[in-house]
Amino acid sequence: MTGGPVAIVDCGTNTIRLLIAESDGRGGLRELDRRMEIVRLGQGVDATGSFLPEALQRTFAATERYAGVITEHGVDLERIRFVATSASRDVSNREEFFAGISTRLGVIPQVITGDEEARLSFAGALSGANEPAGPVLVTDIGGGSTELIIGNAAGEPSRGISLDIGSVRITERFWSADPPTVDDRARATRLIDELLDDSGIAFSEVRTWIGVAGTLTTLAAIDLDLADYDRTLVHGHRVGRDRVTAIAAALAASSSEQIRGRNGVHPQRADVITAGALIAGRIGSRLMVDALIVSESDILDGAALDLLRAAGAGQGA
Known part of the structure; x- marks a missing residue:
């Protein structure tokens, strides 16, 4: 990976959030942009087991807006991570969600486990x-x-x-x-x-x-x-x-x-x-x-630190 900022999108049951950050040179983060939209992706998932069309469209629209912000900050594609949590783990139409995000952002969502979500949240919280x-x-x-x-x-x-x-x-x-x-x-x-x-x-x-x-x-x-x-x-x-x-x-x-x-x-x-x-x-x-x-400071910060450290390790290899 080359140097520069990283972009993390965290898509949960209720919100989709964006953090663009770079290294502060001391093992921490320097925040460049942070945004949040309530899209309610998980609307009805507990009852139906699938994403509703209107929930997907709200999420895709927000992702398009975030893609524009990420482009404005000049973030390289390999330094973008889309983290999907609870609502995305067990739905029947997950591939439709993946395709919609990949088309708009250029990266495939990473559906993380509850354990990974916990680890990143802990790292992010302690960083602040x-x-x-x-x-x-x-x-x-x-x-x-x-x-x-x-x-x-x-x-x-x-x-x-x-x-x-x-x-x-x-x-x-x-x-x-x-x-x-x-x-x-x-x-x-x-x-x-x-x-x-x-x-x-x-x-x-x-x-x-x-x-x-x-x-x-x-x-x-x-x-x-x-x-x-x-x-x-x-x-x-x-x-x-x-x-x-x-x-x-x-x-x-x-x-x-x-x-x-x-x-x-x-x-x-x-x-x-x-x-x-x-x-x-x-x-x-x-x-x-x-x-x-x-x-x-939360899972966004934890995921950004992870990505920056991975980039640093890659540069040192």
Whole structure:
């Protein structure tokens, strides 16, 4: 590989995100561009087992826009990586998705395992952390899955797991009303608790809790009461563990229309943030830490670091 920036596209159940970055010369990243669009690729996947045509078209349109940005930054084709996560693992029309992305971006999507997603999320989160105490738990609540990774403060994960619970999946599977009923929440909580209890994560040993990705950055934005999202304020913000539970309860008592009018909530996330917050609250209830530390560094950063290191190794060969 030649030198220059790398481009990472992360396509999950709810969002498609882009990071263009280059090496900072010290083993880290210098961000050149970062973008996010909510495309809801995983719409209906839990029920149908396939991507809906309208979800594919939204995702393809966003990919075309990202391709233009990547071209503007002069990123070489071999330095572009398209990472597809939870929604793309088991769908019946995955090849249609692959073909659409390859046509627009020039690279074939890489559907990573839950373990790989966890590893990259941990690496990304720790790259933006300020000397956390170990053991560290990194939590990534996505639309279709939740990644839990525990490791030391040096960035070495010791245990990671991907659970089939996410903001979109829980909403589509359990919510029968808006806002969800007490019974809806109780049934969702039983599943979440069952999966967390069987996860093998030693929650009681955790000394630092770091949260990444849209659900948890939204909780930080709600806590900060941000009329306009500001990632510089969100990054590193501490949300008290009890405050996470309180926000989850307030969201559960609100309709999606009421939530859409709240500061800190992206309008297209309003109908699923209640489920994401419920998952966060159930995780927090198992921890002894004072607060959730929210990070804007996540799987995108981890994948970019991986690609830059691979490029460096290739140049040194």
